[in-house]
Amino acid sequence: MVGNNTNPGDDRRIVEGVVGGPSDHIPVMLNEVLSTLQPLPNQTIVDGTFGAGGYSRAILEKGANVLAIDRDENAQAAGKALSLEFGKRFQFFHGEFEQMDLVCKLAGFDCADGVVLDVGVSSMQIDDAQRGFSFQKDGPLDMRMGQSGLSASDLVNKAEGKDLTRIIGILGEERHASRVSRAIVAQRDIKPITRTLELANLVEKTLGRKFSDRIHPATRTFQALRIFINRELEQLANGLFAAERILLNAGGRLVIVTFHSLEDRIVKQFFADRCGNKGGSRHLPQIKENEPSFSQPGSSAIKATIEEVESNPRARSAKLRWAIRTDAPSRAGDMKLFGRQVSLSLSGRM
Numbered sequence: 001m002v003g004n005n006t007n008p009g010d011d012r013r014i015v016e017g018v019v020g021g022p023s024d025h026i027p028v029m030l031n032e033v034l035s036t037l038q039p040l041p042n043q044t045i046v047d048g049t050f051g052a053g054g055y056s057r058a059i060l061e062k063g064a065n066v067l068a069i070d071r072d073e074n075a076q077a078a079g080k081a082l083s084l085e086f087g088k089r090f091q092f093f094h095g096e097f098e099q100m101d102l103v104c105k106l107a108g109f110d111c112a113d114g115v116v117l118d119v120g121v122s123s124m125q126i127d128d129a130q131r132g133f134s135f136q137k138d139g140p141l142d143m144r145m146g147q148s149g150l151s152a153s154d155l156v157n158k159a160e161g162k163d164l165t166r167i168i169g170i171l172g173e174e175r176h177a178s179r180v181s182r183a184i185v186a187q188r189d190i191k192p193i194t195r196t197l198e199l200a201n202l203v204e205k206t207l208g209r210k211f212s213d214r215i216h217p218a219t220r221t222f223q224a225l226r227i228f229i230n231r232e233l234e235q236l237a238n239g240l241f242a243a244e245r246i247l248l249n250a251g252g253r254l255v256i257v258t259f260h261s262l263e264d265r266i267v268k269q270f271f272a273d274r275c276g277n278k279g280g281s282r283h284l285p286q287i288k289e290n291e292p293s294f295s296q297p298g299s300s301a302i303k304a305t306i307e308e309v310e311s312n313p314r315a316r317s318a319k320l321r322w323a324i325r326t327d328a329p330s331r332a333g334d335m336k337l338f339g340r341q342v343s344l345s346l347s348g349r350m
């Protein structure tokens, strides 16, 4: 990664029409994020998923400093707008939030007072057909948030059928994963699948679509490919471990907003482990291995209000979990804490 790519002296014209100005992206659960994160003047907050900068702006307006990270180069324009407005109190880094320790170091901080992650794709990414996330708009089958590495087209055209079945079954929670992957393999033998609508139509033809279906039949397949291509679950798990390391002061707050059950499960498992409330058998003596590194004022997830869901349907599936750092040392990040879905890899060569 990663560099501080914001130059406060850049031309103001570049930033018109993005954050700071009008933007289509409405930040999800912003009130709840602010009331749990509680940013205070002069504190340093890491916004690991900058997007259009909705959270960053609100945190800056509370007087805290922001280190913002986004893996999408396009987010830099919105970063420039905030730099112009807030000067040195705002720094933008192009990179991945699993590297937030490094970002803090580059910015000259030993630690942060708060970390917020709003994981997944932004509406700007979904709405831009050329990014290839949408099964409703025709575009190249890409899906890379960071614009580099393996694309969704590479994956569907080159991965072994059994790997596609695992990916679509586990990351898409698609019951008919083997039917979908067989159809993909048969189709690509005739002609490579390079467009979003080619794949969406193929899945629809394979699985059929009833009038009563609430979601498009390709929803799960697209979700699976996107999560795999962007290593989203691994990033989230590593991001939680990194946040534990950089929130060094007791009282530091970690706030995570997720959009589907695979992500929420990881956050829930992490907090259960770090807060020392993992359960266990009532027939065995309790073994206290580690001091809890977080405490959780409310262990259940917070959901968006009905009013917010009505005005922004994207908020419907959002869940917010948060916790407060104790003064216990951070622990080694061990992926075994989570299920096998977190680090899925390809068995064959591509």
Ligand SMILES: C[S@@+](CC[C@H](N)C(=O)[O-])C[C@H]1O[C@@H](n2cnc3c(N)ncnc32)[C@H](O)[C@@H]1O
Pocket: 025, 026, 027, 028, 048, 049, 050, 051, 052, 053, 054, 055, 056, 069, 070, 071, 072, 075, 095, 096, 097, 098, 118, 119, 120, 121, 122, 123, 145, 235, 236
């Ligand atoms: C849902 S949007 C965030 C919106 C933001 N909270 C706002 O108010 O505008 C998610 C953003 O996080 C970025 N992102 C997702 N995973 C990331 C990762 N592992 N590291 C850095 N950025 C990531 C995406 O590129 C996207 O821009």
